[in-house]
Amino acid sequence: MKKKQLLAAGLAGIMALGSLTMTGTAAENLPVDESGNPSPFGKYEEPVTVEVIQSINPTIPLPEGDSATDNYYTRYIKENMNIDIKVKWQAASSDYSQKLNLAIASNDLPDILVVDEQAFKKLVKSDLIEDLTPYYETYVSDTVRANIDQTDGKAMERATVDGKIYALPNVQSEADSFNLMWIRQDWLDELNLEAPTTIEELETVAKAFVDNQMGGENTIGILGPTINSRLYNDFIVSANNMNNLDGIFQAYQSYPGFWLEDENGEVVYGSITEKTKEALGELQKLYAEGLLDQELGVRKDADEAWKSGKAGILFSPWWHGYNVKDAIANDSEAEWKAYASPLAADGQWYPKMGSTGSNYCVVRKGYEHPEVVFLLNNFLRRDEGLFTLETNLELSYYPGRVVIAPEDECSFSVEALKAEMAGEEIPEYSSADYKSLDSDLLSLPGCLAEPYDDLGIENWNTEDPNFGRIYSLLMGMMAVTDAEEEGIVNRTYSVLYSQTETMEKKWTNLKKKEDETFLKIIIGEEPLDAFDTFVEEWKAEGGDEITAEVQESVNK
Secondary structure, three states, X not given: OOHHHHHHHHHHHHHHHHHHHHHOOOOOOOOEOOOOOEOOOOEOOOOEEEXXXXXXXXXXXXXXXXXXXEOHHHHHHHXXXXXXXXXXXXXXXXXXXXXXXHHHHOOOOOOEEEEEHHHHHHHHHOXXXXXXXXXXXXXOOHHHHHHHHOOOOHXXXXXXXXXXXXXXXXXXXXXHHOOEEEEXXXXXXXXXXXXXXXXXXXXXXXXXXXXXXXXXOOXXXXXXXXXXXXXXXXOOOOOOOOOOOHHHHHHOOOOOOOEEEOOOOOEEEHHHOHHHHHHHHHHHHHHHOOOEOOXXXXXXXXXXXXXXXOEEEEEEOHHHHHHHHHHHHXXXXXXXXXXXXXXXXXXXXXOEEOOOOOEEEXXXXXOOOOOHHHHHHHHHHHHHHHHHHHOOOOHHHXXXXXXXXXXXXXXXXXXXXXXXXXXXXXXXXXXXXXXXXXXXXXXXXXXXXXXXXXXXXXXXXXXXXXXHHHHHHHHXXXXXXXXHHHOOEOOEEOOOOOOOHXXXXXXXXXXXXXXXXXXXXXXXXXXXXXXXXXXHHHHHHHHHHHHHHHHXXXXX
16 A cells, blocks of 8 residues: 555544544533534634734734734634634744744743744654644534645645644645746836846846846846845745745756756756756856846845835746735836746746645644634635735734645636636636635726726726735736646646755755855856865765655655
8 A cells, every 4th residue: 555545544543533532522612513513613612712923024014903912813713713812922924933943942832833844843753742633533624624635645744743643734826836037017118128038038138127227226137035035945945935046047947955856767956956057157147247136145125125116027926916016105107027937948937836835833732722723724714705805914913824725726716817807707616615716806896997908007906905916816827827828837846845864964054055155156256166066065965865865755
């Protein structure tokens, strides 16, 4: 029997036992339906307090009169579940991981928390979080279960250790992986230029932006990431990375940070291939010519650079459009549009694709109500479309939130919106499966002027509360669906999205060497041939050993 089948069989038995156990405790203070039975959408008879921590964007304030513990979401949770939310601490996303690591090291945890892969493994190994297996069968809603099952067992496998479920894993839309080229369309139009489709054309356009000082004296042709952010998605953080350089690497069919299989079935680390060296050479050239961000590696805030109108090209996911309103506030004519480019020499687009997810909602060991993890996310998954219509409050304020979505959520939404805009029949769908589509269709007329045949920025209503999402779908995700229709999309997946045993000991140093070497090559502090020295050292200092472990995991 295959590993996946064994896992499924084992979990089925454990979940069945867990379901019986939960039924036997129905008399306790558990979330129950109107008949008094434990339910995924139940409500506690007596109030339950849940302490949380949150990663938030401090630049987006709470609505007037609201607080971390008294806002739309906490009031909704109290009314529907009889849960009182207590916030242990909040931190900006850039500081969250460091603060979380300190909390784990000192065993100073809230009742529930959202963590990444490394923190999850550390918590399990240290026996600091609850086994959620007895609660899964009873308290996971049908929709959440369906989205998890849609990953062919991969999502649940990530959350399971030694046959026990230790977390509710996130299931992200496949759309979050695509690294799109976002460009100032209004600058292109002003200079009478077409959007670049190749590396050569990208150089020409970036040079035109810089030479003509489209963003002022210090115009940035191609923007880079904020300091200490990733230069590219990797197998650990494989999606949702803003302002990185994957778009350049992909044009060379280079996949740094990913584990690949060559034509002989042998595993190779994408950062040590000749194609990656070639891509680094291109980036070094772009930097030397002043076309790539001259503050690469030291820029304190990449978002500020493009929102203030200094940058002309960047690489980010489809949802970059959620933040375009800030750029328009500085320049009413700022029009950011996404493209599936630059393409490789063969005219194809080679995006790196992320794992089924990378976050986990877990419960502190000893907390009396582990089922709250499922309850909170069941309601969120069901009513997120309602939230979109009723509040502007950032979803990062929703306690214990992990994104759980159908893999095709965004592409399906684009097709439905396109049908609505063309006056055609909308594809049949379930509101439970596509949680935001009802809201998207209702929001369209308020966001974009009819007859919907011109997506120019002058036809958008940036004051509509749903502008960011509709703009992201039609100006961002549509680039992917159009490329799919053209047949030019060639997805590349990493064969591994988790760490091996040796990685836990050596990966931090190896990754540090990789990041430092690549940055020095790009900004010209090291020659391109320093790449060859890096490869030799990487292999000798644990890379070969780790590659063998990855190969073994693939062969199982």
